[in-house]
Amino acid sequence: MDDRTAGAGTHSGQAMRKYLLTALVCMSALYAYAQERSVAITIDDVPNVHLYAADGNSSGLLKRLDSLNLPVAIFINEGHLKQNTAFELNKKLLESWISRPYITAGNHSYSHPNYGEIGFDAFRDEVLKGEELTRKMTEKAGKKLSYFRFPFNGMGKDSAEQVRMTQFLTEHHYVSTPFTVESEDWLYTQLYEKALKEGKKEEAQAIGNRYVEHSLRLFGYFEGVISKSIGKSVRQIYLCHDNRLNTDYLPVLVQKLKEQNYKFISLADALSDPAYSLPLYYYGNFGFSWVYRWMKDVDKRRSLMRAEPVDMETQNAYEALTKGKK
Numbered sequence: 623m624d625d626r627t628a629g630a631g632t633h634s635g636q637a638m639r640k641y642l643l644t645a646l647v648c649m650s651a652l653y654a655y656a657q658e659r660s661v662a663i664t665i666d667d668v669p670n671v672h673l674y675a676a677d678g679n680s681s682g683l684l685k686r687l688d689s690l691n692l693p694v695a696i697f698i699n700e701g702h703l704k705q706n707t708a709f710e711l712n713k714k715l716l717e718s719w720i721s722r723p724y725i726t727a728g729n730h731s732y733s734h735p736n737y738g739e740i741g742f743d744a745f746r747d748e749v750l751k752g753e754e755l756t757r758k759m760t761e762k763a764g765k766k767l768s769y770f771r772f773p774f775n776g777m778g779k780d781s782a783e784q785v786r787m788t789q790f791l792t793e794h795h796y797v798s799t800p801f802t803v804e805s806e807d808w809l810y811t812q813l814y815e816k817a818l819k820e821g822k823k824e825e826a827q828a829i830g831n832r833y834v835e836h837s838l839r840l841f842g843y844f845e846g847v848i849s850k851s852i853g854k855s856v857r858q859i860y861l862c863h864d865n866r867l868n869t870d871y872l873p874v875l876v877q878k879l880k881e882q883n884y885k886f887i888s889l890a891d892a893l894s895d896p897a898y899s900l901p902l903y904y905y906g907n908f909g910f911s912w913v914y915r916w917m918k919d920v921d922k923r924r925s926l927m928r929a930e931p932v933d934m935e936t937q938n939a940y941e942a943l944t945k946g947k948k
């Protein structure tokens with residue numbers, strides 16, 4: 623009897639230890655999951671033919687991406703090929719982007735208009751005109767052309783326009799591509815290029831560093847908003863552009879994100895996150911993050927938008943620059 627009791631006691635002790643161990647393993651797995659962050663890099667307004675010409679028919683950004691070894695999605699404006707007289711060379715540039723194995727090519731319309739401003743018919747023509755060469759080049763590279771991104775992320779002036787164009791895109795086997803984080807790189811690059819042009823190397827460096835810091839702050843901010851509003855992490859989609867700033871500083875941003883445990887994933891992988899099937903509650907021309915579009919409560923959305931980190935130094939410098947140009 624005593625033996626049996628003792629045996630049972632030992633047995634239940636073992637069971638308890640096993641239970642505790644399992645619980646510990648589960649908890650650490652959950653913790654690891656909570657810490658797991660991922661992001662797809664997307665680059666809009668490709669190709670930058672001015673930069674290509676200025677750099678002796680070479681794309682510095684493409685070269686840097688070659689060495690980064692991560693998946694990238696690009697959104698193309700074919701109209702860019704005619705922004706200078708080097709059409710044939712520009713076509714080669716576009717082809718070299720599309721042929722890279724790590725690159726997913728997408729359509730970003732022909733000449734980058736705001737859908738809400740030009741209406742359905744004109745915008746539909748922009749979609750079709752914007753895929754003529756790209757479709758041939760993607761097929762030649764053994765790829766599919768499956769993604770579209772609205773210029774300015776403006777999906778139409780109201781819900782009817784949004785539904786109509788989304789339907790058109792679906793019929794043409796396009797996925798409308800969202801984003802979660804962007805950091806106004808288009809603004810930083812103007813200040814950056816001006817500083818470089820004036821030979822102010824240190825100032826240019828400071829602008830580049832501010833871009834990286836501000837982007838990281840925004841990643842942190844949106845992770846926080848997402849965990850509060852959705853309750854779990856979401857696969858991020860970062861939006862930036864083909865410009866001089868990213869040629870020099872996207873690799874820095876990528877390194878910093880790696881240090882924060884971000885994993886770099888393809889656009890398709892990011893979009894497989896169920897968050898991207900959530901309903902959208904915003905209809906209109908503004909191009910803000912999908913994190914805000916998933917919010918039903920308009921007041922909450924607005925107050926969060928007001929709380930978004932701002933880099934005032936850069937905003938003020940940009941305002942001074944554009945005033946000077948007028």
Ligand SMILES: [Zn+2]
Pocket residue numbers: 666667730734773774
């Ligand atoms: Zn764009």
